Amino acid sequence: MQRIRIKYKKGAELRFIGHLDLVRLWERAIRRTELPIAYTEGFNVRQRLSFGPPLSLGLTSECEYIDLHFERWTSPETAAKELCRALPKGIDISEVKGLFSAIPSIADAVKSAVYQAEADDAEAALEEIKTILASKEIIVQRKDKKKDIRPMIKELAVKDGKVSIMVECSNSGSLKAGEIRGLFKRTALKDLKRVLLY
Amino acid sequence: MPCVTKPGRYIGNELNSIHKVGANGCSPLSKKIKVCLSYPDTYEIGMSNLGLSILYHILNKRGDVVCERVFAPWPDMDEKMKEKNMPLFSLESWTPLKDFDIWGFSLENELTYTNVLYMLKSAGIPFHRKDRDEKHPLIIAGGACTNNPLPVSDFIDAFVIGDGEEVILEIVDVFTGCRGGTRSALLKKLSHIEGVYVPDHNELKSVNRRIVEDINTIDYPTKPIVPYIEIVHDRAVVEIMRGCPRRCRFCLAGNTTKPVRLLKKENILRLARELIKNTGLEELSFMSLSSSDYPGLLEIAGGLGREFFKKRVSLSLPSLRPDTFKTGIAKEIQSVRKSGVTLAPEAGTQRLRDLICKDLTEEQIISSTRNAFAGGANNVKLYFMIGLPTETEEDLKGIVELAYKIIKEGKQANPRAKITVNVSTFVPKKNTPLGDGKMIGLEEIRKKQAYLKQNLRHRGIDLKWHDPEMSAVEGLLSRGDESTGKIIEHVCELGAKFDNWSEHFDYSRWEKAIAENTDKI
Numbered sequence: 001m002q003r004i005r006i007k008y009k010k011g012a013e014l015r016f017i018g019h020l021d022l023v024r025l026w027e028r029a030i031r032r033t034e035l036p037i038a039y040t041e042g043f044n045v046r047q048r049l050s051f052g053p054p055l056s057l058g059l060t061s062e063c064e065y066i067d068l069h070f071e072r073w074t075s076p077e078t079a080a081k082e083l084c085r086a087l088p089k090g091i092d093i094s095e096v097k098g099l100f101s102a103i104p105s106i107a108d109a110v111k112s113a114v115y116q117a118e119a120d121d122a123e124a125a126l127e128e129i130k131t132i133l134a135s136k137e138i139i140v141q142r143k144d145k146k147k148d149i150r151p152m153i154k155e156l157a158v159k160d161g162k163v164s165i166m167v168e169c170s171n172s173g174s175l176k177a178g179e180i181r182g183l184f185k186r187t188a189l190k191d192l193k194r195v196l197l198y
Numbered sequence: 199m200p201c202v203t204k205p206g207r208y209i210g211n212e213l214n215s216i217h218k219v220g221a222n223g224c225s226p227l228s229k230k231i232k233v234c235l236s237y238p239d240t241y242e243i244g245m246s247n248l249g250l251s252i253l254y255h256i257l258n259k260r261g262d263v264v265c266e267r268v269f270a271p272w273p274d275m276d277e278k279m280k281e282k283n284m285p286l287f288s289l290e291s292w293t294p295l296k297d298f299d300i301w302g303f304s305l306e307n308e309l310t311y312t313n314v315l316y317m318l319k320s321a322g323i324p325f326h327r328k329d330r331d332e333k334h335p336l337i338i339a340g341g342a343c344t345n346n347p348l349p350v351s352d353f354i355d356a357f358v359i360g361d362g363e364e365v366i367l368e369i370v371d372v373f374t375g376c377r378g379g380t381r382s383a384l385l386k387k388l389s390h391i392e393g394v395y396v397p398d399h400n401e402l403k404s405v406n407r408r409i410v411e412d413i414n415t416i417d418y419p420t421k422p423i424v425p426y427i428e429i430v431h432d433r434a435v436v437e438i439m440r441g442c443p444r445r446c447r448f449c450l451a452g453n454t455t456k457p458v459r460l461l462k463k464e465n466i467l468r469l470a471r472e473l474i475k476n477t478g479l480e481e482l483s484f485m486s487l488s489s490s491d492y493p494g495l496l497e498i499a500g501g502l503g504r505e506f507f508k509k510r511v512s513l514s515l516p517s518l519r520p521d522t523f524k525t526g527i528a529k530e531i532q533s534v535r536k537s538g539v540t541l542a543p544e545a546g547t548q549r550l551r552d553l554i555c556k557d558l559t560e561e562q563i564i565s566s567t568r569n570a571f572a573g574g575a576n577n578v579k580l581y582f583m584i585g586l587p588t589e590t591e592e593d594l595k596g597i598v599e600l601a602y603k604i605i606k607e608g609k610q611a612n613p614r615a616k617i618t619v620n621v622s623t624f625v626p627k628k629n630t631p632l633g634d635g636k637m638i639g640l641e642e643i644r645k646k647q648a649y650l651k652q653n654l655r656h657r658g659i660d661l662k663w664h665d666p667e668m669s670a671v672e673g674l675l676s677r678g679d680e681s682t683g684k685i686i687e688h689v690c691e692l693g694a695k696f697d698n699w700s701e702h703f704d705y706s707r708w709e710k711a712i713a714e715n716t717d718k719i
Contacts, residue, residue: 032477
């Protein structure tokens with residue numbers, strides 16, 4: 001079985017489309033092509049797709065990933081071309097490559113994510129960043145548990161007038177978009193988007 | 199926007215949605231007629247309506263028409279819109295509804311009437327047609343509820359009675375011809391169209407139901423909109439038959455969509471293939487009032503099922519009569535995903551089934567459910583009504599006994615067999631043979647439901663019932679007359695909206711409105 005990995009952008013048109021709806025959107029787009037997608041066995045038959053970490057509702061992204069499993073060898077370029085025709089506005093494929101079978105799934109491979117946002121006042125944001133980085137712990141409420149998210153923040157800075165933050169994003173834990181916004185008490189973050197996953 | 203539930207309801211831009219020069223971008227000199235179609239409920243329910251999808255397609259095919267959509271905003275969105283002083287807008291171009299020429303409502307459920315007023319209010323358009331003029335959109339309505347349009351005739355300028363595919367274009371033509379004239383002249387012209395009831399100009403009884411003689415002439419959309427968010431009926435639909443050869447005496451649909459018209463086999467196949475190719479949907483459903491009465495349908499379905507297996511598209515065939523249900527075919531058409539099996543015995547005893555002309559014997563019911571379970575189904579849904587004319591405790595006991603027999607036989611065929619017993623309340627509908635019958639009162643509904651709840655206790659049986667108060671209101675609205683409009687308006691003033699959602703339905707509002715406006719019920 002062949003596996004190809006697609007990197008794509010999720011644009012403003014689709015920022016209110018949640019993860020489950022996005023999965024369905026991909027499945028339907030693939031069904032509109034003639035690509036030899038592989039299916040799972042068993043009672044509830046599905047296309048063999050794997051996605052990266054879900055993006056919070058309301059965000060755009062420069063760097064989403066999806067792996068497609070094909071039954072027959074298909075040139076990744078051809079696949080990308082066919083998919084481009086079938087996908088709705090708001091999904092732009094930026095890279096495509098074939099994968100060796102040993103390469104781990106996106107969900108397993110990804111450890112961190114970088115988010116970027118506009119701040120209305122970059123200098124004030126910089127001041128706040130100092131406070132945030134200086135704090136020993138930052139407690140947030142998650143359902144009925146409290147969690148210290150300070151260790152999950154790996155980098156926080158202002159770059160080119162934009163707030164840039166690198167956070168943990170993996171199977172063992174991820175920082176949510178709302179929690180990133182919540183770090184800033186005085187600065188409002190606008191147009192929060194995911195720009196890197198690695 | 200992110201702070202409302204399901205923002206995906208309001209963003210539009212779905213695959214295959216049609217964006218002409220937005221109704222917004224039309225210059226004042228533009229001759230394009232701006233039509234907005236709506237279903238007075240949420241996006242997920244409205245987008246599941248085939249009629250709306252057909253009319254959207256037919257209207258947009260015309261170069262001189264822009265047709266867009268709007269659905270009822272959920273109360274949290276409505277609050278936000280009020281805060282921002284934003285009137286109700288269309289999905290495609292975000293044009294305020296009051297800037298459209300024609301606003302069409304699909305009325306399929308009486309409990310959505312309050313939402314019609316809720317939406318008019320949100321759009322800043324007066325409720326009463328007598329308070330509107332040429333500056334306001336022409337408000338029209340069609341759909342199953344126009345069987346009795348009188349309760350909403352104060353609010354709607356013109357009703358389409360019957361099939362809408364041809365009439366809608368005639369309405370647009372008349373509208374074009376009357377541009378610049380008075381509203382009254384327009385309404386008068388509209389009242390001359392066959393199948394159109396204009397409360398201002400003609401008598402309801404003089405209006406003949408409009409019928410599309412041959413449904414093969416209908417320009418069914420082959421590129422329907424594919425929603426981003428999950429909707430209620432999230433599948434491609436082919437209407438294989440309009441009308442029903444059965445003569446069940448209670449049934450509104452069967453009695454008001456005569457005659458039976460079949461879609462030709464070649465058209466079924468063509469539509470099915472194009473729909474799947476253009477939408478990529480994972481399920482295709484054949485729609486009709488009684489699929490088993492389409493000759494040779496199971497063979498068509500079997501062939502398509504095998505063809506679609508390559509893309510794992512499943513086929514569903516609702517409204518199959520149990521007497522045609524055979525194990526082999528059940529397996530064939532549900533080759534991908536096992537959908538449930540549904541049967542509607544409607545009444546618990548043979549006497550009552552015979553009286554309502556539900557042509558089904560107990561033996562047929564038992565053997566077909568046994569077949570369904572043997573064929574691999576784990577759940578069978580059964581539909582019954584309470585409150586049918588002449589019903590006695592014997593008939594309720596019949597429901598209980600029948601359910602027990604079905605589950606007992608079913609368990610032998612499939613140890614995991616379960617049944618769901620759905621109990622609704624009979625509402626006599628006008629223009630049906632049982633339309634002049636009495637509807638049982640609230641107390642009696644509660645008593646009969648209590649009997650079933652008490653006696654249908656079994657691990658394999660799941661009992662579901664309709665809210666008694668909602669049934670009572672449905673009865674009032676479907677059998678009402680012009681004076682009922684006052685109650686609807688009063689209820690809306692008390693804040694009623696989304697009345698077919700139990701979380702929003704508040705019977706005390708209705709009681710109050712009824713008490714203050716009539717001495718009925």
